Amino acid sequence: MNSRFRNLSPYTPGEQPQGRKYVKLNTNESPFPPSRGVLEAVNRSEAELLRLYSDPTSDPVKTVLAERYGVEPDQVFVTNGSDEALNYAFMAFGEDGIAYADVTYGFYGVIADFNGLTSRIIPLEEDMTLDPDKYKGIRMACVIANPNAPTGLMVPVDRIADIAASDPSHVVIVDEAYVDFGGESAIRLIREYKNILVVHTFSKSRSLAGARVGYAIGDEALIRDLETLKYSSNPYNVNRISMAAAVAAVRDGEYYRKNCRTIMENRAWTVAELRKLGFFCRDSLTNFVFAEHPDMDGRKLYLDLKERGILVRHFDSERISNYNRITIGTREQMEQLISTIRELQEQGGVS
Numbered sequence: 001m002n003s004r005f006r007n008l009s010p011y012t013p014g015e016q017p018q019g020r021k022y023v024k025l026n027t028n029e030s031p032f033p034p035s036r037g038v039l040e041a042v043n044r045s046e047a048e049l050l051r052l053y054s055d056p057t058s059d060p061v062k063t064v065l066a067e068r069y070g071v072e073p074d075q076v077f078v079t080n081g082s083d084e085a086l087n088y089a090f091m092a093f094g095e096d097g098i099a100y101a102d103v104t105y106g107f108y109g110v111i112a113d114f115n116g117l118t119s120r121i122i123p124l125e126e127d128m129t130l131d132p133d134k135y136k137g138i139r140m141a142c143v144i145a146n147p148n149a150p151t152g153l154m155v156p157v158d159r160i161a162d163i164a165a166s167d168p169s170h171v172v173i174v175d176e177a178y179v180d181f182g183g184e185s186a187i188r189l190i191r192e193y194k195n196i197l198v199v200h201t202f203s204k205s206r207s208l209a210g211a212r213v214g215y216a217i218g219d220e221a222l223i224r225d226l227e228t229l230k231y232s233s234n235p236y237n238v239n240r241i242s243m244a245a246a247v248a249a250v251r252d253g254e255y256y257r258k259n260c261r262t263i264m265e266n267r268a269w270t271v272a273e274l275r276k277l278g279f280f281c282r283d284s285l286t287n288f289v290f291a292e293h294p295d296m297d298g299r300k301l302y303l304d305l306k307e308r309g310i311l312v313r314h315f316d317s318e319r320i321s322n323y324n325r326i327t328i329g330t331r332e333q334m335e336q337l338i339s340t341i342r343e344l345q346e347q348g349g350v351s
């Protein structure tokens with residue numbers, strides 16, 4: 001391999017078991033199926049059209065998203081998963097370096113290295129909140145997952161505006177993969193702050209992780225730069241079936257909003273139950289909770305749950321090695337999680 005890539009350490013995706021049926025609470029997918037409109041759009045006649053290339057402009061998706069978010073179609077960039085939007089954004093705007101938190105989405109470091117960019121790691125505070133002042137005047141691009149994964153915590157959108165205002169010549173990438181579960185979007189800022197780029201995904205709240213659709217919203221000039229990179233590397237980045245699914249999903253907004261409300265109710269229930277079992281767990285604004293127990297080893301809990309058919313996400317990185325990130329699923333799934341943890345505690349004799 002070319003020398004510049006020999007030291008890459010690639011991203012490790014969460015386990016996607018294809019055999020045994022787990023209660024799958026490890027990669028923040030939706031427990032609910034795509035909407036009826038999506039199921040109808042992904043049909044035989046669409047499949048027959050697969051002999052033709054997809055629309056390289058992604059205009060049908062841009063149009064519905066622009067209407068949904070009150071922006072112009074040329075302020076929208078549509079990608080093969082939001083990971084692709086993040087990669088193009090790093091590639092386009094990261095030449096002076098890219099800053100991000102120590103505890104955040106692990107993919108940021110991987111794509112920074114992939115693009116040969118300098119990473120500046122800004123540790124979260126002791127309580128795992130993010131201090132926006134530490135991003136002001138750093139003279140490089142930054143990416144903030146808001147709400148953050150895996151902590152579930154959010155920076156107020158006005159503080160994002162302050163970061164952008166501190167240095168209009170560098171881009172602030174706001175990764176809002178989880179914003180639909182109670183967060184607030186920075187999209188309303190993009191007209192005033194031409195260096196804010198908001199990145200969204202269809203993978204979490206819109207039940208389309210397997211379709212791979214994401215998008216970025218920002219000033220037309222930023223979007224033009226991203227389009228240049230796309231047309232220089234993968235012009236047909238979104239396939240025909242996924243595009244049809246994405247358009248239908250945006251049209252079926254009410255169905256997904258209802259699902260998000262259900263997830264938020266299940267989240268409140270789960271957090272309360274985990275606390276009764278002695279877990280430390282902050283209030284989350286996402287479709288997962290991040291929890292640790294003073295008397296239970298995080299890695300062992302992950303393995304014990306896996307043995308009993310429940311998959312959660314454990315990270316080895318030292319600062320968070322006692323935590324597990326648990327996706328919020330259906331009420332039944334969460335009841336199964338809680339009763340399994342209770343059994344483990346009874347067997348292990350911990351409080």
Ligand SMILES: *Cc1c(COP(=O)(O)O)cnc(C)c1O
Nearest residue numbers: 081082083105145177201203214
């Ligand atoms: C899941 C996730 C993504 C990636 O989503 P895809 O659209 O599936 O590529 C991006 N950012 C964060 C913080 C995520 O958790």
